[in-house]
Amino acid sequence: MSTDARLDTSKVxxxxxxxxxxxxxxxxxxxxxxxxxxxxxxGTAMKKNLRKVFPDHWSFMLGEIALWSFVVLLLTGVFLTLxxxxxxxxxxxxxxxxxxxxxxxxxxxxxxxxxxxxxRGGLLMRQMHHWAAMIFIASMLxxxxxxxxxxxxxxxxxxxxxxxxxxLLLGTLEGFTGYSLPDDLLSGTGIRAADGFLKATPVAxxxxxxxxxxxxxxxxxxxxxxxxxxVLLIPGLLLGLIAAHMMxxxxxxxxxxxxxxxxxxxxxxxxxxxxxxxKAGGFFFIVFGVVAIMGGLLTINPVWKFGPYDPTKVxxxxxxxxxxxxxxxxxxxxxxxxxxxxxxxxxxxxMVPILxxxxxxxxxxxxLPFIEGWITGDKREHHLLQRPRNAxxxxxxxxxLMTFYGLAWAAGGNDIIAIKLESDINNITYFMRVAxxxxxxxxxxxxxxxxxxxxRHDNExxxxxxxxxxxxxxxxxxxxERHAPIDGRRAYTLTARDRDxxxxxxxxxxxxGVAKPNSRTERVRAKxxxxxxxxxxxxxxxxELEAAHHHESHEAELQSGLDHPAEGRAxxxxxxxxxxxxxxxxx
Amino acid sequence: xxLLNRTAGRLSRHRRGPLAGLVVLLLGLLLTGGLYTALSxxxxxxxxxxxxxxxxxxxxFLASCAFCHGKNGEGIAxxxxxxxxxxxxxxxxxxxxxxxxxxxRMPMAxxxxxxxxxxxxxxDEEIAALAAYVASLGPxxxxxxxxxxxxxxxxxxxxxxxxxxxxQIFLTNCTACHNFNGAGGALPxxxxxxxxxxxxxxxxxEAMLTGPQQMPNFSNxxxxxxxxxxxxxxxxxxxxxxxxxxxxxxxxxxxxxGLFAWIVGIGGLVVAAVWIASHTTRSxxxxxxxx
Ligand code: HEM
Numbered sequence: 001m002s003t004d005a006r007l008d009t010s011k012v013x014x015x016x017x018x019x020x021x022x023x024x025x026x027x028x029x030x031x032x033x034x035x036x037x038x039x040x041x042x043g044t045a046m047k048k049n050l051r052k053v054f055p056d057h058w059s060f061m062l063g064e065i066a067l068w069s070f071v072v073l074l075l076t077g078v079f080l081t082l083x084x085x086x087x088x089x090x091x092x093x094x095x096x097x098x099x100x101x102x103x104x105x106x107x108x109x110x111x112x113x114x115x116x117x118x119x120r121g122g123l124l125m126r127q128m129h130h131w132a133a134m135i136f137i138a139s140m141l142x143x144x145x146x147x148x149x150x151x152x153x154x155x156x157x158x159x160x161x162x163x164x165x166x167x168l169l170l171g172t173l174e175g176f177t178g179y180s181l182p183d184d185l186l187s188g189t190g191i192r193a194a195d196g197f198l199k200a201t202p203v204a205x206x207x208x209x210x211x212x213x214x215x216x217x218x219x220x221x222x223x224x225x226x227x228x229x230x231v232l233l234i235p236g237l238l239l240g241l242i243a244a245h246m247m248x249x250x251x252x253x254x255x256x257x258x259x260x261x262x263x264x265x266x267x268x269x270x271x272x273x274x275x276x277x278x279k280a281g282g283f284f285f286i287v288f289g290v291v292a293i294m295g296g297l298l299t300i301n302p303v304w305k306f307g308p309y310d311p312t313k314v315x316x317x318x319x320x321x322x323x324x325x326x327x328x329x330x331x332x333x334x335x336x337x338x339x340x341x342x343x344x345x346x347x348x349x350x351m352v353p354i355l356x357x358x359x360x361x362x363x364x365x366x367x368l369p370f371i372e373g374w375i376t377g378d379k380r381e382h383h384l385l386q387r388p389r390n391a392x393x394x395x396x397x398x399x400x401l402m403t404f405y406g407l408a409w410a411a412g413g414n415d416i417i418a419i420k421l422e423s424d425i426n427n428i429t430y431f432m433r434v435a436x437x438x439x440x441x442x443x444x445x446x447x448x449x450x451x452x453x454x455x456r457h458d459n460e461x462x463x464x465x466x467x468x469x470x471x472x473x474x475x476x477x478x479x480x481e482r483h484a485p486i487d488g489r490r491a492y493t494l495t496a497r498d499r500d501x502x503x504x505x506x507x508x509x510x511x512x513g514v515a516k517p518n519s520r521t522e523r524v525r526a527k528x529x530x531x532x533x534x535x536x537x538x539x540x541x542x543x544e545l546e547a548a549h550h551h552e553s554h555e556a557e558l559q560s561g562l563d564h565p566a567e568g569r570a571x572x573x574x575x576x577x578x579x580x581x582x583x584x585x586x587x
Numbered sequence: 588x589x590l591l592n593r594t595a596g597r598l599s600r601h602r603r604g605p606l607a608g609l610v611v612l613l614l615g616l617l618l619t620g621g622l623y624t625a626l627s628x629x630x631x632x633x634x635x636x637x638x639x640x641x642x643x644x645x646x647x648f649l650a651s652c653a654f655c656h657g658k659n660g661e662g663i664a665x666x667x668x669x670x671x672x673x674x675x676x677x678x679x680x681x682x683x684x685x686x687x688x689x690x691x692r693m694p695m696a697x698x699x700x701x702x703x704x705x706x707x708x709x710x711d712e713e714i715a716a717l718a719a720y721v722a723s724l725g726p727x728x729x730x731x732x733x734x735x736x737x738x739x740x741x742x743x744x745x746x747x748x749x750x751x752x753x754x755q756i757f758l759t760n761c762t763a764c765h766n767f768n769g770a771g772g773a774l775p776x777x778x779x780x781x782x783x784x785x786x787x788x789x790x791x792x793e794a795m796l797t798g799p800q801q802m803p804n805f806s807n808x809x810x811x812x813x814x815x816x817x818x819x820x821x822x823x824x825x826x827x828x829x830x831x832x833x834x835x836x837x838x839x840x841x842x843x844x845g846l847f848a849w850i851v852g853i854g855g856l857v858v859a860a861v862w863i864a865s866h867t868t869r870s871x872x873x874x875x876x877x878x
Contacts, residue, residue: 056864057864058857058860058861058863058864058865059860060864061860061863061864062857062860064860065853065856065857065860098747098750098751098824098828099750099751099754099821099824099825099828100751100754101747101751102747102748102751103751103754103755116831117831123831123832127832127833131848131852134844134845134848134852135848135852135853135856138848138849138852138853139853139856142853142857185758185762185767186840186841279863282863283859283860283863286856286859286863287856290851290852290855290856290859291852294847294851294852296833297833297834298832298833298834298836298847298851299830299831299832299833299834299835299836300832300836300844301841301844302768302831302832302835304831305767305768305825305838306758306767307754307755307758307767310758310759312759313758313759313762313763314762314763315758315762315763315766315767315840316762316763316764316765316766316767316771316772316773316780317766317767317770317772317839317840317841317842318840319840319841319842320841321841321844321845322841322842322844322845322846322848322849325841325842325845412842413842414773415772415773416773416839416842416843418773418777418779419771419772419773419779422779423777424776424777425773425774425775425776425777426775426776426777427777
């Protein structure tokens, strides 16, 4: 207990000086908290976690967008369940939407129309739910990109990366099942496509389809089944995985950008309470607000215009939601190859774009940290982030994957592109067939060169200072630009990175001339390592820096003859944070 | 002239009737006669106005259309594959001419995959004359009348039924090309089904009746006149109804929704994240200043 003379104890204890102090009666909230703490021990656990330090950077909040949009999904989804009726029973619509009154449809569709037109706030909730779903999955993707580009997937966070990939998969499936629930023309078209995909599986296809639909497509049971998957099964899994994701985050502590005072052993940032909680909580309201505004102002999935599902109908612009767009695009550009083996038709045209490539991409995505770990042979823990340019090959790999994704995605909107750009849909398809292979390679090459050039530029800045924009004329009449040295923190930040090590394969044989067991994989690894890191530009050595600074001060002396000094400081980089702004460090 | 058109319209409507063959024969004779009168200097009093209109139409036709469709509308054969100078207009009817010229598609400016809409070149009288002339080449559907596509005369209840029925017909027959919202869609080889937004009812009726380009011909045998009327009633009702969900985003479906989710949703939230992250420093700085 503090014995500070200034401490005012009158709030917590009464004393008349001659009798011992008694604790004042705690207020209600206090006693309740005390009651709970004595039984649950929350206080001690919270004390540590509430002071947990989080570093601060906008890109660290991308994952939060996903978290908060998931919360919005839960809230709006529960509202929808109160009116939505997952039944394929046939009824005649008699609600207030004129254009469909008297039309026969499933109860699922009718209840969705009821939600849209006859439940107060129902359409807003439907649209918010759908916009939140789109944002949920999009934010997971941008979050994933941030993690990968900054190297946050490296040891010890590989498993959290895998959890993230599973969240992405489950979110996509959740979105697909939700999209199917209203039983309108588009969702029916989507289910029918899914039925086709199942049936394209060799041998087991028709059995799987019959199992899902409880008989022949469309049957009577698919909507009730998808409903349970949508409101119970996947949300449960998502909640569990999100909890695991967050627990690992707290356990590993957040990564941070390198800078003065930031090491692999500490975290510099703000405590959970009050700063970070306020910011995160505020961000929830922003996410909620953006979703609410979009739900209120922008039409999404106007099921009343699609009308009820009917296998004889189809509409132009039948696309899945955006996150299913890239497999759809692959499907659209795939040539119609089929082969017949032992009387079974193998539909490559469906299998390759739907059943082979997307799962393969997911596996590649999950394995990325492990592949990288194997090539670098790096077993250290990493808590300091890397700038994308300082891992040129990694950055280029992700840009290549993004290019592939983007092209496939664009192919999924080929009809819309054709009308909006007044071009020929066939030509777009031919173009995409080539671009899907060449584009990623080109993107890889350009990105890697770009990163390496940026690395070179960083070294230049370190060695010769930054360009002040001041042009000087020497007595001979030649012009040169004056460079001024960068300040210490900036130099520290630029050099706060490891040198890359290119692995070399050991001898193939040991001293006795016997082939070593792992020499073959080791040679492959050495080759990959040389390919991945051999071109990188390493930061200057201390001696190089020393020499450069020596040269610089010499130059400064020469310039001191000027009657007014060349002022370049004004152009210093102010974006970089200073340490005193980050008041807390955690060990 | 209206009379002639209407006769032809009725004819096409009842083309499958038992007397159709006879009527066609009679009308063919009538038209040959009409054509003869149009071309010969001698004119009978009663047919004066009609023949004048046809003659006027022919003049316009020769000036603006003949170099693609032939001097007598017989069409000009394909020069090379995929390139069409102009198809024969014999039997396309007044409805086709009215549709093509009144939407600005004809006269086509240059041979392309599909004639785009342009500002209309002719006034109503000239269009009527052109239509009369082409109709005189061979029997075809006439320009529909207001009462053919209007639901004004129906009771409130009948109207609602007509609209709901029209919606289902539209979804069955048209959305595959024109999209659920009538926003249009792409077709193979650079073709496209145009947006139906702002298209006049008479043109919708004529489009169904004549099936321009890659659009199938919904003859009255396929889609009765009342069903055509209902489709139009449905499309008009969509126009009259508010956008219940807010901005329709071009009515293009999930593609534009995806774009908005990324640009407005993710874009806006990333801006918010940058904003929040850049604002903590200020609060601590002021604290530091105070101490
Ligand atoms: C990751 C989470 C989720 C995603 C991605 C998601 C996605 C979707 C989508 C895209 C729809 C179609 C909405 C429409 O346009 O009509 C939908 C419908 C629906 N969702 Fe979700 N959802 C999620 C979570 C939930 C949860 C947690 C619940 C309830 C507990 C729920 C309940 C419903 C219901 C009842 C519908 C059908 C209502 C209707 O279509 O109007 N959803 N969901």
